[in-house]
Amino acid sequence: MGFSKLTETKVLLKQYFKDIISIEEGGEQRLIIDLQSKDITSMINHLKDFMDFKHLSMISCVDWPEENKFEIVYILTSYSKNIVLMLKTKIDRKNPKLQSIMSLWPQAVTYEIELNEMFGVFFEGNDRMGEEFILEDWDDIPPMRRDFDSLEYANKNFKFRDERKDKKIIREFISEHYDEWRKK
Amino acid sequence: MSTDSMYRLLVTIAVILGSIIYGFFINSLARRITARVQNRMGPPLKQPFIDVIKLYSKRTFVTHGIMQTLGPILMLTGIISTLILIPYGKGYLTLYSSNGDLITILYIMTFGQLAMALAVGQAGNPYGTIGVARGLTRMFGYELPLILALISLIALNHSADVNVIIANQHGGIANWNAFRHPFVGITALLAMLGMMSYQPFDNASAPAEVASGPITEFGGKFMAIMMTTNAMFVVAKLALLVDLFFGGASNIFILALKIFLLYLYPLFVGLVFPRFAMEDTFLFFWKWPTLIGFIGLAIAIF
Amino acid sequence: MDDLKRPTLDSDFTCDMAFNKITKWAQKNSLWLLAYGTGCGAIELSPTMTSRYDWSRLGIRGSATPRQADLLLITGYLSTKTLKRVIRSYEQMQDPKYVIGFGSCTINGGMYYDSYNTIKQLDLYIPVDVYINGCMPRPEAVLSGLAYLKDKIGDKKADGWIKYKQNFEWYRENQKKILKSFNGDNMPDKYNW
Numbered sequence: 188m189g190f191s192k193l194t195e196t197k198v199l200l201k202q203y204f205k206d207i208i209s210i211e212e213g214g215e216q217r218l219i220i221d222l223q224s225k226d227i228t229s230m231i232n233h234l235k236d237f238m239d240f241k242h243l244s245m246i247s248c249v250d251w252p253e254e255n256k257f258e259i260v261y262i263l264t265s266y267s268k269n270i271v272l273m274l275k276t277k278i279d280r281k282n283p284k285l286q287s288i289m290s291l292w293p294q295a296v297t298y299e300i301e302l303n304e305m306f307g308v309f310f311e312g313n314d315r316m317g318e319e320f321i322l323e324d325w326d327d328i329p330p331m332r333r334d335f336d337s338l339e340y341a342n343k344n345f346k347f348r349d350e351r352k353d354k355k356i357i358r359e360f361i362s363e364h365y366d367e368w369r370k371k
Numbered sequence: 372m373s374t375d376s377m378y379r380l381l382v383t384i385a386v387i388l389g390s391i392i393y394g395f396f397i398n399s400l401a402r403r404i405t406a407r408v409q410n411r412m413g414p415p416l417k418q419p420f421i422d423v424i425k426l427y428s429k430r431t432f433v434t435h436g437i438m439q440t441l442g443p444i445l446m447l448t449g450i451i452s453t454l455i456l457i458p459y460g461k462g463y464l465t466l467y468s469s470n471g472d473l474i475t476i477l478y479i480m481t482f483g484q485l486a487m488a489l490a491v492g493q494a495g496n497p498y499g500t501i502g503v504a505r506g507l508t509r510m511f512g513y514e515l516p517l518i519l520a521l522i523s524l525i526a527l528n529h530s531a532d533v534n535v536i537i538a539n540q541h542g543g544i545a546n547w548n549a550f551r552h553p554f555v556g557i558t559a560l561l562a563m564l565g566m567m568s569y570q571p572f573d574n575a576s577a578p579a580e581v582a583s584g585p586i587t588e589f590g591g592k593f594m595a596i597m598m599t600t601n602a603m604f605v606v607a608k609l610a611l612l613v614d615l616f617f618g619g620a621s622n623i624f625i626l627a628l629k630i631f632l633l634y635l636y637p638l639f640v641g642l643v644f645p646r647f648a649m650e651d652t653f654l655f656f657w658k659w660p661t662l663i664g665f666i667g668l669a670i671a672i673f
Numbered sequence: 674m675d676d677l678k679r680p681t682l683d684s685d686f687t688c689d690m691a692f693n694k695i696t697k698w699a700q701k702n703s704l705w706l707l708a709y710g711t712g713c714g715a716i717e718l719s720p721t722m723t724s725r726y727d728w729s730r731l732g733i734r735g736s737a738t739p740r741q742a743d744l745l746l747i748t749g750y751l752s753t754k755t756l757k758r759v760i761r762s763y764e765q766m767q768d769p770k771y772v773i774g775f776g777s778c779t780i781n782g783g784m785y786y787d788s789y790n791t792i793k794q795l796d797l798y799i800p801v802d803v804y805i806n807g808c809m810p811r812p813e814a815v816l817s818g819l820a821y822l823k824d825k826i827g828d829k830k831a832d833g834w835i836k837y838k839q840n841f842e843w844y845r846e847n848q849k850k851i852l853k854s855f856n857g858d859n860m861p862d863k864y865n866w
């Protein structure tokens with residue numbers, strides 16, 4: 188036995204991409220790679236074409252308002268190596284822009300328009316960018332950003348039912364009478 | 372109007388009303404049987420009647436144009452014309468069957484479905500259009516074996532008159548066309564599966580696949596007319612098959628019994644087989660039933 | 674809610690006095706519901722319709738299109754996007770029609786009380802005849818709710834559709850508050866697609 192596939196991948200990646208910020212093992216058969224945002228497309232391209240990471244599991248986003256950054260996360264899988272890769276990159280929160288990877292995986296379009304809607308990240312080269320996906324007629328800031336207050340928005344836009352006129356707390360009422368009713 | 376034609380008219384009206392009631396009745400029995408097979412209770416026997424009354428009592432009347440309104444009514448007309456050209460027994464119960472022969476019946480039978488196709492076209496629902504396309508394709512499929520079987524019958528009896536065909540089957544089960552000419556009988560029975568639009572071949576209405584097919588855009592009173600029409604149509608089709616292949620009937624009760632027994636056959640086939648895809652349906656009908664039909668025709672002619 | 678006009682029942686019900694009893698009986702015993710599951714509650718409908726509970730005993734049946742349906746079951750939370758479709762389906766259904774709100778989400782937001790995207794009170798947007806409480810209601814509760822609706826229809830109290838017609842402006846205002854695109858000019862005048 189030489190190196191395991193995991194270590195091998197790690198070493199190879201380090202060789203190819205000199206300016207990887209960090210690369211570490213995140214558990215069994217799992218690699219977490221931190222990248223600069225300019226490298227992300229070439230990295231994914233390389234991974235797909237030469238290292239057999241053929242499956243795009245998902246694209247996701249984390250909001251870091253403290254650092255004023257969005258962190259975009261790509262998860263790729265390779266079936267032959269049995270490795271799950273997590274590529275992370277941070278982009279500016281004021282002007283979040285990234286290259287689209289829809290030419291590699293057509294299904295990435297859906298993830299990208301969703302991120303655009305929920306976080307306001309703009310993916311260049313995606314021709315369906317800006318399309319309405321889940322939120323129709325939305326006119327506030329993108330709702331998954333952490334500075335969006337969901338409860339406040341709900342209170343402002345939706346009407347809650349008034350409380351009961353007799354001020355009875357129904358849960359207690361039921362638990363008091365539960366045994367009685369059961370016997371019936 | 373002579374008393375004779377008067378009586379005939381009264382009997383005809385009675386048969387039309389009776390066929391509605393009987394059609395609903397066997398429909399609800401079928402629903403019961405399906406439910407028992409699936410280990411359920413099933414709806415009560417009066418359920419189709421309740422459904423129809425409810426549909427007639429709907430208040431809104433949405434229509435997209437004159438043809439959609441006319442379609443169901445033309446369909447009803449077509450079915451009633453079919454109904455009165457089929458004999459249901461002896462004497463007055465032959466209704467007006469001497470006025471038309473097998474070819475007329477076949478021709479008129481499709482009239483209702485074509486009217487329906489026009490109505491759906493105007494309703495403009497895409498699911499409806501898909502349903503109609505499928506329905507007509509299936510019709511195209513099963514009509515070939517059906518017509519082969521009927522041509523064989525006509526050749527064997529040297530007549531296209533249904534009454535003559537019934538008279539020729541006189542005298543015992545062995546004389547029934549289905550048993551005396553087994554190839555013809557099998558062809559007709561296989562074609563009948565398509566005719567009844569039950570499960571393996573219910574791809575026209577295909578519940579949950581294309582909404583509910585042709586009837587997607589028809590609610591309320593239209594739907595009520597269609598349910599009535601369907602009930603009559605089932606009885607008409609089955610009565611015709613009983614007349615042609617199972618020796619007709621001397622009185623109305625035996626006919627009812629034979630119709631019910633014959634109805635069980637597509638029902639049980641449908642409970643066992645899931646829905647066919649459209650191209651499989653077509654292939655099915657143009658393969659074995661057609662082949663058997665040609666053999667039957669060859670035997671009949673030579 | 675309280676400022677809504679109560680429907681004046683008799684004017685709308687008595688025009689067919691003679692058939693009144695029969696039609697009421699038929700409407701009560703034959704409910705076709707629109708198979709349209711909106712939230713998690715729809716999962717409880719499968720046991721309710723299959724062999725264990727079997728709602729076809731009660732004359733209930735699914736129908737695939739709103740044109741043929743009498744009963745709209747809102748099975749749980751409604752996002753604003755779904756609400757648009759629900760209103761449209763409701764408008765397409767033919768009178769008399771009934772709505773059942775299913776689960777706590779339709780009553781007061783339920784566990785999605787702080788969600789930016791689900792409505793909190795269903796009866797602001799479409800009239801609800803019966804609410805079934807629970808998160809999620811078990812098939813027994815569903816059946817009892819349906820039985821209650823049947824009684825209500827029999828007593829001529831299931832008048833949501835008349836209420837909707839008579840208070841159309843009020844409902845429409847509420848709908849427009851949430852669904853901004855309903856304010857556009859391309860909407861049909863009285864809806865009714």
Ligand code: SF4
Pocket residue numbers: 712713714748749750775776777778779783784785807808809810
């Ligand atoms: S009430 Fe509960 S079960 Fe029903 S939709 Fe809401 S969260 Fe889901």
